[in-house]
Amino acid sequence: MRVGDILNRKNTRIATVRMNETVATAARLLRDENISALVVKDVCRTEGNVAVGMFTERDVVRAVAEHGAAGLSMKVSALISVQKLVSCHSTDLLDYVRELMNDHHIRHLPVIDDHTLVGVISMRDINASPTFGLGAQPAARPAEFAFV
Numbered sequence: 001m002r003v004g005d006i007l008n009r010k011n012t013r014i015a016t017v018r019m020n021e022t023v024a025t026a027a028r029l030l031r032d033e034n035i036s037a038l039v040v041k042d043v044c045r046t047e048g049n050v051a052v053g054m055f056t057e058r059d060v061v062r063a064v065a066e067h068g069a070a071g072l073s074m075k076v077s078a079l080i081s082v083q084k085l086v087s088c089h090s091t092d093l094l095d096y097v098r099e100l101m102n103d104h105h106i107r108h109l110p111v112i113d114d115h116t117l118v119g120v121i122s123m124r125d126i127n128a129s130p131t132f133g134l135g136a137q138p139a140a141r142p143a144e145f146a147f148v
Contacts, residue, residue: 001129003097003111004090007119014120016041017055019077023063026055026076037108039120040080051087051110051117053080087112090119094126101126 017026017038029038040053059079063071087110088097101109101123111119 001094002090003088003092003094003119003121006094006121006125006129007090007111010119010125012119014039014117016051017076018042019052019075019080021076022072023060023074023076023079024072027060027072030057030060037120037122039110039117040076051085051112053085054106054108054110055080056108085110088121089113094129097121098123098126 015029015033015035015038017029017040019040019042026038030036037054037056039051040055042050042052055076059076063074063079065071067074086100086104086106088100090111090113097109101107107123109121110117111121
C-alpha cells in the first residue's frame with residue numbers, strides 16, 4: 001500500500017500555520033481542528049507558500065516548559081528546524097515511510113509531490129491501514145530533505 005492510497009481515503013484538508021504566527025495561535029489551531037500537527041509555511045519567501053517544517057503538540061509543551069507563559073508569545077519559527085524538512089511522496093510504500101518516521105523520531109510527515117504539498121501522513125494513519133505490517137518491501141530510495 002502506498003501513501004497516496006491513504007491520502008485518498010482521509011480528509012484532504014491540510015492544516016497549516018505561518019511561521020510568523022505565535023505558539024498560542026498554533027495551539028488554538030491544533031485544538032480547533034482536533035489534530036496534533038500543523039504544516040508550517042513560509043509565506044514571505046519569493047517562492048510563495050512553501051512548507052518549511054512541522055509544528056506539533058510537543059512544540060507547544062516545549063515552549064511552555066522552557067519559557068513559561070511567555071512561550072505562548074513566541075513565534076512558531078523559533079521552535080522548528082527549517083534546515084531540513086523530512087518529507088515523502090504519495091507513491092512511497094507505507095513500510096518505507098514508517099521506517100523514515102522511526103529513523104527521524106517523528107510522527108507526522110508532509111507528502112510533497114512535484115514541489116507541491118499534497119497532504120500529511122501520520123504514524124496513526126499507517127498503523128490503521130489494512131495492509132500495515134504484511135511484509136511489503138520498502139521503497140529503495142534515500143530520505144529526501146527540502147533545504148531552505
